[in-house]
Amino acid sequence: MAIAIALILLLAGSILFHFLSPWQLTPLASNWGSIDDTIGITFWVTGFVFVAVNVFMAWAIVRYRWRADRRAEYEPENKKLEWWLIGVTTVGIAALLAPGLFVWASYVTVPDDAHEVEVVGQQWHWGFRFPGEDGSFGRVDTRLVTGDNPFGMDASDPAGHDDVLVHGSRVRLPVDRPVKALLRSRDVLHNFQVAQFRAKMDLVPGQLSYLWVTPTRTGEFEILCAELCGIGHFAMRGMVEVVEPEVFEQWLAAQPTYASELARAAPDAAAGKALYTPCAACHGAEGQGNVQMNAPRLAGQDAWYLIRQLEYFKAGARGAHPDDTHGQQMRAFAGMLADRAAMADLAAYVETFPEPPPVISIDGNPQRGARVWRNCGACHGSEGQGLQATQAPRLAGQDDWYLERQLENFRRGIRGRHPGDAYGWQMAEMAKLLRDDDATRDLIAHINTLALAAAPAPADPTALARRTD
Numbered sequence: 001m002a003i004a005i006a007l008i009l010l011l012a013g014s015i016l017f018h019f020l021s022p023w024q025l026t027p028l029a030s031n032w033g034s035i036d037d038t039i040g041i042t043f044w045v046t047g048f049v050f051v052a053v054n055v056f057m058a059w060a061i062v063r064y065r066w067r068a069d070r071r072a073e074y075e076p077e078n079k080k081l082e083w084w085l086i087g088v089t090t091v092g093i094a095a096l097l098a099p100g101l102f103v104w105a106s107y108v109t110v111p112d113d114a115h116e117v118e119v120v121g122q123q124w125h126w127g128f129r130f131p132g133e134d135g136s137f138g139r140v141d142t143r144l145v146t147g148d149n150p151f152g153m154d155a156s157d158p159a160g161h162d163d164v165l166v167h168g169s170r171v172r173l174p175v176d177r178p179v180k181a182l183l184r185s186r187d188v189l190h191n192f193q194v195a196q197f198r199a200k201m202d203l204v205p206g207q208l209s210y211l212w213v214t215p216t217r218t219g220e221f222e223i224l225c226a227e228l229c230g231i232g233h234f235a236m237r238g239m240v241e242v243v244e245p246e247v248f249e250q251w252l253a254a255q256p257t258y259a260s261e262l263a264r265a266a267p268d269a270a271a272g273k274a275l276y277t278p279c280a281a282c283h284g285a286e287g288q289g290n291v292q293m294n295a296p297r298l299a300g301q302d303a304w305y306l307i308r309q310l311e312y313f314k315a316g317a318r319g320a321h322p323d324d325t326h327g328q329q330m331r332a333f334a335g336m337l338a339d340r341a342a343m344a345d346l347a348a349y350v351e352t353f354p355e356p357p358p359v360i361s362i363d364g365n366p367q368r369g370a371r372v373w374r375n376c377g378a379c380h381g382s383e384g385q386g387l388q389a390t391q392a393p394r395l396a397g398q399d400d401w402y403l404e405r406q407l408e409n410f411r412r413g414i415r416g417r418h419p420g421d422a423y424g425w426q427m428a429e430m431a432k433l434l435r436d437d438d439a440t441r442d443l444i445a446h447i448n449t450l451a452l453a454a455a456p457a458p459a460d461p462t463a464l465a466r467r468t469d
């Protein structure tokens, strides 16, 4: 009897939990209400079976409990009961599967008036490409992918020149207009999912998959990677902003095209030298850094990273936090650079600086730090050399006091929380791995060992050449 009561209590508890649980589906923001209906039908069918089986069990336990005056009967065959069970199960399974088949048929049938966007996934961020004015995408090839050509665009295909390339994990879509998302992966399996759209699909290397959706209300909706794709999987998030069609068109027209990227002149280090003059006062004549001026070392840092940070400072995506006093100083200086070309010239000049030997000022336990480092190395490179593919800058050889301050800023939300900082918030998430100041110092002590291992021997002048791996 006690077991029968326990079963009924569990049953009632489960049903109550289902209806009272705070974890419900997010409010729908797309045309895929039919997917919600299918989920609802699944809950009703499985819920009915769940209730029926448990009530039957409780009833059987009470009705057929042990009594001294009766014995169990052995009945291996019961045609009538079997026909009933086959019939009821068939109806149940058909009710579970049939609606899904209809929904799937419309899920893979893209409406003719859908516009297109390509979604490119890679460890651990998203990129987006729109077909431009000609309405067709240019050819791409994974073999053409480089740090400067993350989409693998084929410059010889004229159809690609008007393609709009969105670097970074934020994209906009117009409301009430069906869109076909073409999905492509640069490395491993990923899965594009927006919970409010109820739509998701795998990205398979070497294959082009797709899904389509009509966003039905404006707002910001998070893009998640729903396929375990390596150590940074949890940080592979993005944002789709659904806006009014006019806002979308304006935004799209303001995005750079592939042609404008191709037209960029090669950076001019000589022009950068003149631009560097105001920087030298704090960062040093050869970018060696100056702790008294709170100015980190620039020598040895990659140009692509310097350009991006200058862009962020100028746009206020970095250094705008009221507690980031040193970042605010940098904002003023970045504002003096006219455009991206000027930043590229400046970064090209910084790349000519010889690399001074690392200066160690922080004490910690590098063995303990090495354990945390395994997470960092996935993006920054195992030797801390920086990887453009993952958009992670070089750390080895960077001033350790600066690393400590930035990790602290990431941990406290002073850096990396601005929506325009496409990669900073990944670091803000990662910095949560550091439980306290000791953990930070241990990690930096390990990065210092990487710097010392990579440091050029002063006697050998060729070793002063920048590490390019």
Ligand code: CUA
Binding pocket: 121, 122, 123, 124, 189, 190, 191, 225, 226, 227, 228, 229, 230, 233, 234, 236
């Ligand atoms: Cu990409 Cu998980």
